[in-house]
Amino acid sequence: MSNQDSVVIAPQSVRLFHQSLFKTLVYFFFLILVLAGAFKAFPLVVDALFLIVIAAILTTVFNPLVDRLESSGLRRIYGTLLMFGGIIGMVALGVIKGIPTLLSEISRIKHVIQQNAATDSLDSIMADINSRIAEYIPGFQLDLDLISSLSSQFFSQLGSVLAGALDTLATVIFILIITMFFLVDGKRMTKQLIGMVPNRYFEMSLNITYKTKQQLTNFLRGQLLAALGVAIQSFIGLTLLNWLFDTNISGVLLISSIAGMANMIPFVGPFMGMVPAIIVSLFNNLGDPVAVSNFYYILHIIGMFLIVQMIDNNIISPIVVSGSMEMHPLTVILLILVGSQLGVLGMFLAVPAWGISKVVIQEVYQGLKGHHLI
């Protein structure tokens, strides 16, 4: 009997071995397929994730407004649509008013460059600056060739920037659609996601999610309010400069908006906000021999932005921005360097993204500590 059993067992074990080998091969094949798919789809996943993150940030910013509309008795979907209608209306108004001005400015500047006047005038300005600085600092010399080549590069890339703007518009529309879904259904989505957490960590996860959301809302609202403050002050300041000193800066609203947004990057942002105003002013004054020989209007612009920064740092930011953005200057520089690998948008987002991560890490740590899990 035992012999018979051993005879039966042998082929069965072989069959089992074959079956398991077959299963292993199938699993291995599927694993390779999944890995290949993942590698192939990786850039797509990263792109999608990037859009979702931006939409999530926008949702955090707009959520209080939609909540307010809902609290007044409006259904959430109508509140969201009303808010988006308002935003689209404002953007459309800006585009209708701004695009013709921008296009005429660009064509004017292009015309000046084609006549080879731009670089010549820049040369004369730089020569004047050098001669004046040399009176105080002997031997000081700004590199004229470098500035000329930089300005030529800037204008040669202007076309490709405009072409890329259409792609950006499509991305923006996509982000807005995701944001709309998040605003309407975000709470249900979050509830379903948190519902997957095991019982042991459920209360903690819910608390961490809520507190992180609160902190992020405060942080982003503070950042946006500070940016708005800088934009409004810059608008007033530039308008006053145009009025009092005839600085001849066009597109004040656009420049002020850029200054406001750039302000979100600590230390470097204020200088980045100042640059467009100086460039526009330089080009607008090219044909004016008095303005070209007298560069004091640039000092006026720098002075105005310094005053805006003083007001922002000492009055507005302490009131509206929470302390979560306190960073070492070296951290900021490193973050901007890392962000620059992802382009201009990366530079803009690196510091706020780090600020957000800091808030999330702090809240998760506090939550885990509170529940005695670490």
Added chain:
Amino acid sequence: MKEKPITSYPLFESFKDKLKPNRSQAQMTLSQVNVFSRLSWQEIKIIENAVHIRNYGPGEPVFKQGDPGSGMYIIIEGSVGIFLDIPQQTPKQLSKLGDGDFFGEIALLDESPRTASATALENSTIIGFYRPDLMDILKTKPALGAKILLALSEVLAVRLRSTNGELVKVSRKLETVTETEANE
């Protein structure tokens, strides 16, 4: 021949069924809790959308003593034991709660640590209503949020009154004991 009552006609029965309110078990349980008992069915439905329904196995902790409190629990079905953890001793069971009972409601208002542990004694389905959910309702449906807060205050007021009564009884007993000891 006896005439059939009009209510037994199939068409009428079907209409009657459609008119019957279709209420979930969670809604029925919520409506029995005194914090929500004065709310309309429409408001109960909003609460049902905000709360979290969780399933616990026997012996599984709902929360532990010392954890930061974040909300109240209502038992739909099953049973939960409330235990006091005493160092180096077996946890002491303070009470056993069953279907429709609720616990931990103070944590809706205060994040102070839980004073006891709650553990499921059998397979239990429990509704969790947490502070973030209440805050969200207060933000988006302030009138409903105010009703809940008022009901919570009433629960607390009743408890405070009962605690005061107990305190008076205890202090009277203490006075009697002190007087007796002084006379002796």
